[in-house]
Structures are given as structure tokens and as C-alpha cells.
Amino acid sequence: VIKMSDLDLAGKRVLIRQDLNVPLDDAGHVTSDNRITASLPTIKMALAQGAKVMVMSHLGRPTEGLYDEQYSLAPVAAYMGNLLGRNIPLVKDWVEGVDADADLILLENVRFNKGEGKNEDSLAKQMAALCDVYVMDAFGTAHRAQASTHGVAKFAPIACAGPLLAAELEALGKVMDNPARPMVAIVGGSKVSSKLTVLESLSTVCDQLIVGGGISNTFVAARGFNVGTSLYEKDLIPNAQALMARLDIPAAIDVRTAAEFSPTALATIKPVDQVTDDEQIMDLGPETVAKLAEIIKGAKTILWNGPCGVFEFDNFAEGTRAIAEAIAQSDAYSVLGGGDVIAAVQKFGMEDRFSYISTGGGAFLEFVEGKTLPAVAILEERAKS
Numbered sequence: 001v002i003k004m005s006d007l008d009l010a011g012k013r014v015l016i017r018q019d020l021n022v023p024l025d026d027a028g029h030v031t032s033d034n035r036i037t038a039s040l041p042t043i044k045m046a047l048a049q050g051a052k053v054m055v056m057s058h059l060g061r062p063t064e065g066l067y068d069e070q071y072s073l074a075p076v077a078a079y080m081g082n083l084l085g086r087n088i089p090l091v092k093d094w095v096e097g098v099d100a101d102a103d104l105i106l107l108e109n110v111r112f113n114k115g116e117g118k119n120e121d122s123l124a125k126q127m128a129a130l131c132d133v134y135v136m137d138a139f140g141t142a143h144r145a146q147a148s149t150h151g152v153a154k155f156a157p158i159a160c161a162g163p164l165l166a167a168e169l170e171a172l173g174k175v176m177d178n179p180a181r182p183m184v185a186i187v188g189g190s191k192v193s194s195k196l197t198v199l200e201s202l203s204t205v206c207d208q209l210i211v212g213g214g215i216s217n218t219f220v221a222a223r224g225f226n227v228g229t230s231l232y233e234k235d236l237i238p239n240a241q242a243l244m245a246r247l248d249i250p251a252a253i254d255v256r257t258a259a260e261f262s263p264t265a266l267a268t269i270k271p272v273d274q275v276t277d278d279e280q281i282m283d284l285g286p287e288t289v290a291k292l293a294e295i296i297k298g299a300k301t302i303l304w305n306g307p308c309g310v311f312e313f314d315n316f317a318e319g320t321r322a323i324a325e326a327i328a329q330s331d332a333y334s335v336l337g338g339g340d341v342i343a344a345v346q347k348f349g350m351e352d353r354f355s356y357i358s359t360g361g362g363a364f365l366e367f368v369e370g371k372t373l374p375a376v377a378i379l380e381e382r383a384k385s
């Protein structure tokens with residue numbers, strides 16, 4: 001693909017698609033800013049070259065064709081403006097054209113425009129008409145073929161990959177395509193069903209697969225142990241067994257359980273075969289953690305997606321924290337992805353201790369599954385023609 005860093009942007013109208021879809025609290029405040037901070041270097045680079053910069057993004061999933069304040073990018077414009085130390089005007093109606101003199105503007109939520117989700121050519125052409133250069137930098141939305149991520153790249157005079165997108169593809173490629181070995185993949189989160197393709201794809205690449213969170217409960221059940229009232233998926237026990245037969249998946253030795261799913265519930269540590277009917281597994285136990293930490297210590301490449309326990313509750317955060325600490329202390333090239341893992345390492349104040357933190361959630365998983373990301377594919381096509 002053509003990279004933004006290879007182009008001369010002086011005096012050019014540059015339209016940058018970023019993923020500024022960040023979580024907001026009830027008062028509309030940004031609660032996690034890593035997508036914003038990861039996007040800033042691209043904007044700064046374009047401005048430094050003397051480009052006229054237009055940034056576009058979606059936020060949430062509003063009803064198309066309507067303006068809805070709840071999904072406005074206003075809080076993001078304010079937050080970004082603070083970080084850049086300047087005012088960033090947010091332009092509400094922009095498809096028909098924008099102020100040609102402005103050097104940096106944020107365009108209101110792309111999903112307020114009819115045709116965005118269906119990737120309609122008419123909208124994509126209007127977007128393309130705004131610019132001389134279209135920069136796709138929204139790795140987190142690269143799995144969506146929408147007007148602002150895909151269609152616009154067909155019609156813009158030049159379509160290229162931004163520095164963030166390029167960095168993401170490089171980091172993930174380093175892990176998935178020819179990793180330094182041993183490679184250890186850690187997959188947590190609540191459900192096997194939502195990660196089955198990820199687990200299967202990783203099983204062909206990694207040397208050891210560590211499972212955590214609700215996912216590991218299904219593996220505990222697959223070994224024939226009682227999981228009480230734990231979150232687990234009975235239907236997927238055969239899939240878990242097949243994975244265990246094919247691959248080295250370290251078995252849990254002990255677990256932390258609770259009588260109820262509550263932030264104040266107390267943790268009981270017990271051997272994995274002693275869980276009773278009225279309790280639920282909420283985290284890895286210390287012996288399991290020690291065994292996993294030893295494996296992680298020897299890794300040369302680590303991929304981590306999904307927390308290892310209910311880290312949001314302090315009494316059940318230890319497993320996830322210890323895994324994070326083991327990765328941070330290892331010499332491995334480590335890539336983390338997915339909103340929950342990022343939230344966890346932010347909670348632990350550890351976000352600077354890994355090789356790469358991805359801004360992708362769904363896009364990260366699709367890349368790991370080996371799927372083609374449509375927004376990247378169109379850039380490749382444009383580069384060929």
C-alpha cells in the first residue's frame with residue numbers, strides 16, 4: 001500500500017479516517033483515551049507538512065440519517081483540542097463541502113450520514129470530493145467496509161495508509177506471520193463461542209495457548225470438573241476438548257471462586273476439582289498463575305486478548321494483574337489487543353510496559369482470525385492500479 005509518510009502533503013487537503021470511537025460516561029466524558037492519543041501523531045505529522053487536515057470518525061452506533069447529540073463527537077473534539085493545545089472546530093454538516101481555509105477540523109460522526117453503513121458510492125464520492133489525499137488510519141474500523149473506510153478509498157485522488165494503521169499491521173504481522181519462538185497466545189474474556197475462530201487460528205501459529213476468564217471455565221468443564229454456577233458454555237465442551245487434544249493448553253490447578261457475582265464478593269482459593277455447585281469461578285488461582293508466569297517467562301513472542309478473570313472487581317483482579325506483570329517482565333515481543341485488556345492494564349497503571357498496544361477490538365480479532373480487512377484490501381487494490 002501507499003503510506004502517508006511517503007507522500008508530500010504540503011498544501012494538500014488531507015482527509016484522515018481515524019477510529020475515535022472511545023467510551024464515554026453518562027456525563028459524556030471520555031473514559032479511555034488510548035484511541036485518541038494513538039491518533040494524534042498522524043494529525044501532527046500532516047499539520048507539520050502544511051496539509052489542510054480534516055479528521056473523520058464514527059462514534060457508537062447511531063441511527064443513520066439523523067443527527068443525535070448522544071453520538072456527537074463534541075467530547076472527542078474537546079478532548080483532542082486539550083491534548084493538542086488548540087481549538088478543534090467540529091463541523092456538523094460537511095458532506096457537501098467544508099471551509100477550505102481551516103487547517104484542522106473534525107467532521108461530525110460519519111454514521112450520521114445515510115449510506116455510510118451500506119458503503120454507498122454516492123456518499124463515498126462526496127467524501128472523496130473533499131480531499132486531495134485520503135488517509136485510512138482507523139485500524140479499529142478496518143474490518144468494516146463502509147463509505148468512510150472503504151468506498152471513499154475507491155474515489156479519492158490518492159488513497160494511502162496512515163502511520164497508525166501501518167504500525168498496527170506491522171505489529172500484528174510480526175506476531176502472526178513469522179513469530180520469534182516460542183510464541184505464547186493468551187486468550188481470555190467471557191465466551192468460547194465469540195473467540196472460537198480466534199482460538200483455532202492461534203492454535204496453528206502459537207506454541208502454547210493459555211486460556212483465561214470465562215473461556216477457561218469451559219476448558220475446566222471439558223476436563224470433567226464441576227464449575228458450579230460459573231459462566232461457561234456446555235455446548236462448546238467438544239470444541240474445547242478438540243483444542244486440548246491438538247495443542248498444549250496448560251490446565252488450571254487452582255481457581256478463585258465467589259458465592260455471588262458482586263464487586264464486594266470475597267474470593268476463596270481452591271483446587272480446580274473442589275468447586276461446589278453454589279459457587280462460581282471468577283479468577284485464576286495463585287498456583288495456576290505461577291505455572292503460567294513460568295511459561296510466559298520463556299516466551300519470545302506474546303499475543304494477549306481478553307482478561308483472565310473478573311478484573312473489574314478488586315478481589316478477582318489478581319490473575320489478570322499477574323499475567324500482565326509476567327508479560328511486562330518477559331523479554332518477549334508482546335502485543336495486546338481488545339478493549340478489556342487495555343482497560344485492565346490501564347487500571348493497573350501498566351500500559352507503558354508492553355511492546356505494542358493495539359487500538360483494535362473487532363478488527364484485532366479479525367486480523368488474528370486471518371480474515372482480510374476490507375479497508376486494507378482496497379488500499380492494496382488502489383496501490384496496484
Ligand code: 3PG
Nearest residue numbers: 019021060140141361362
Ligand atoms: C470498535 O470499537 O470495535 C470499532 O470502533 C468498530 O465499531 P463498530 O463495531 O460499531 O463498527
